[in-house]
Amino acid sequence: MKYSNREEHFDAIIVGSGTCGATIAKELSKQNKRVLILERGGNGPLKESLMGYAKISNEIRVTNKLKDLRAFTTGGTTAMYFAVADSPPIKTFQDMGIDLTEDLEQVRKELPVAEISDALIGGQAKRLGESARQLGYDWEKKLMLIDQSKFNHKNYYEVKWKARVFVEEALRNGAVLVNQATVSKAILDNKKAIGVEYYIGKKKKVFKAYGEKIILAAGSLATPIILKNSGVKNVVNHGFYINPSIGLIGKVSDLSSEENFCGCMGAKLDDDIELMDANFHRFLFNMGMIVSAKPFRIASYPKHIGITVKVKEAVGGELTEKGKYYKKLTEDDHKKLKKGIEAANRILKNAGARKIFKTSLISGGALGTIRIKEQIDENFQTQYNNLYVCDGSILPDSDRVTPTLTLVCLAKYLSRHLIAS
Numbered sequence: 001m002k003y004s005n006r007e008e009h010f011d012a013i014i015v016g017s018g019t020c021g022a023t024i025a026k027e028l029s030k031q032n033k034r035v036l037i038l039e040r041g042g043n044g045p046l047k048e049s050l051m052g053y054a055k056i057s058n059e060i061r062v063t064n065k066l067k068d069l070r071a072f073t074t075g076g077t078t079a080m081y082f083a084v085a086d087s088p089p090i091k092t093f094q095d096m097g098i099d100l101t102e103d104l105e106q107v108r109k110e111l112p113v114a115e116i117s118d119a120l121i122g123g124q125a126k127r128l129g130e131s132a133r134q135l136g137y138d139w140e141k142k143l144m145l146i147d148q149s150k151f152n153h154k155n156y157y158e159v160k161w162k163a164r165v166f167v168e169e170a171l172r173n174g175a176v177l178v179n180q181a182t183v184s185k186a187i188l189d190n191k192k193a194i195g196v197e198y199y200i201g202k203k204k205k206v207f208k209a210y211g212e213k214i215i216l217a218a219g220s221l222a223t224p225i226i227l228k229n230s231g232v233k234n235v236v237n238h239g240f241y242i243n244p245s246i247g248l249i250g251k252v253s254d255l256s257s258e259e260n261f262c263g264c265m266g267a268k269l270d271d272d273i274e275l276m277d278a279n280f281h282r283f284l285f286n287m288g289m290i291v292s293a294k295p296f297r298i299a300s301y302p303k304h305i306g307i308t309v310k311v312k313e314a315v316g317g318e319l320t321e322k323g324k325y326y327k328k329l330t331e332d333d334h335k336k337l338k339k340g341i342e343a344a345n346r347i348l349k350n351a352g353a354r355k356i357f358k359t360s361l362i363s364g365g366a367l368g369t370i371r372i373k374e375q376i377d378e379n380f381q382t383q384y385n386n387l388y389v390c391d392g393s394i395l396p397d398s399d400r401v402t403p404t405l406t407l408v409c410l411a412k413y414l415s416r417h418l419i420a421s
């Protein structure tokens with residue numbers, strides 16, 4: 001989409017077109033608001049392939065050893081997520097004066113939120129679930145954002161809900177999207193935000209756009225940097241969390257199955273440990289084996305089963321003066337991981353798995369860099385009038401969930417507030 005008059009004035013400028021940005025763009029444009037979306041990534045077709053992922057993925061360091069993965073493209077990180085959809089922690093938000101009940105009700109009508117039907121649970125996931133239940137684990141189905149009515153046993157990627165569909169709706173409503181536009185800071189006038197500065201592609205020539213409301217939805221690690229560049233002090237002053245995660249994969253000789261929506265089941269253990277089904281469909285399994293330097297396992301994909309161990313680590317870390325993130329996992333975090341790995345090993349072995357190996361430890365998604373009631377108020381406005389934040393940065397650490405469904409609700413909540421005001 002071309003955007004020739006770069007100094008036009010908008011009702012709202014939305015920075016980032018991911019889960020939150022796309023939702024807000026759709027909601028505001030539906031009410032005939034003039035919306036500009038500035039998106040750092042491109043707008044190429046989304047494809048689940050090595051090249052398709054390589055074009056949009058971006059990693060950012062969060063500990064001395066771990067990097068966080070995100071996607072730069074129209075629709076943001078939903079372009080490569082698993083579509084697991086925990087329910088929002090309604091009570092936690094209510095306690096902060098934020099009522100998401102109405103938003104959740106609407107979201108449930110608009111999005112394909114449901115547990116996977118039994119018929120779509122693959123043999124690998126079934127075997128894993130049986131083993132976990134035999135050992136006494138509360139292994140339950142999870143909600144997912146998948147259009148099961150369109151599933152044809154091949155199109156795992158296509159049937160996942162992606163935020164890009166909301167951007168497309170916003171564009172049909174008249175919103176303007178500029179791709180390859182990296183926002184560096186908000187333009188402030190006294191105590192008020194009046195616009196943003198951005199550059200296109202790698203060229204550092206600065207452009208300016210002006211609007212009534214400026215909404216930062218660039219993701220939990222990008223938004224704090226924009227705030228910091230804009231002169232906001234003490235960003236990320238409480239640190240953040242990354243839910244460190246590790247996979248365990250094993251081979252079961254008498255199994256042969258290929259039907260799996262990864263993450264469709266799991267169990268919560270004591271001590272903030274969660275076990276999740278990690279039975280991928282073939283493409284993601286192949287990618288995982290290449291990354292884990294086990295390419296010879298690819299041929300026997302139907303015999304492999306896997307579990308992800310995810311733990312809640314202590315909140316901490318910082319955004320340094322140089323604009324880099326840093327946090328250190330504690331001994332206690334590693335103890336939780338060890339306990340989770342032992343449980344996962346038991347379940348895999350009981351399912352008949354042998355030759356079990358561990359994948360590398362990864363960041364399970366850096367979130368919670370900004371606190372509601374401290375850096376932003378209950379309408380997500382910063383200390384500057386008309387400057388708002390709505391993305392993974394504002395998710396509280398007390399009640400951690402897989403974020404997408406909660407983020408869509410938070411974006412709807414902010415949109416309601418902006419429309420009313």
Ligand SMILES: Cc1cc2nc3c(=O)[nH]c(=O)nc-3n(C[C@H](O)[C@H](O)[C@H](O)COP(=O)(O)OP(=O)(O)OC[C@H]3O[C@@H](n4cnc5c(N)ncnc54)[C@H](O)[C@@H]3O)c2cc1C
Nearest residue numbers: 016018019020040072076077082083084183391392403404
């Ligand atoms: C492999 C993987 C699997 C996942 N699986 C799940 C899952 O099953 N369930 C779940 O709920 N969550 C999952 N997640 C996490 C989930 O996708 C993200 O938490 C969620 O998409 C975050 O939404 P957001 O709006 O905060 O940011 P994003 O969706 O990341 O969107 C931010 C957007 O802002 C753009 N941007 C960044 N910086 C700038 C800038 N300076 N200027 C302009 N634009 C900018 C980016 O390009 C991006 O489009 C997964 C994540 C990964 C990586």
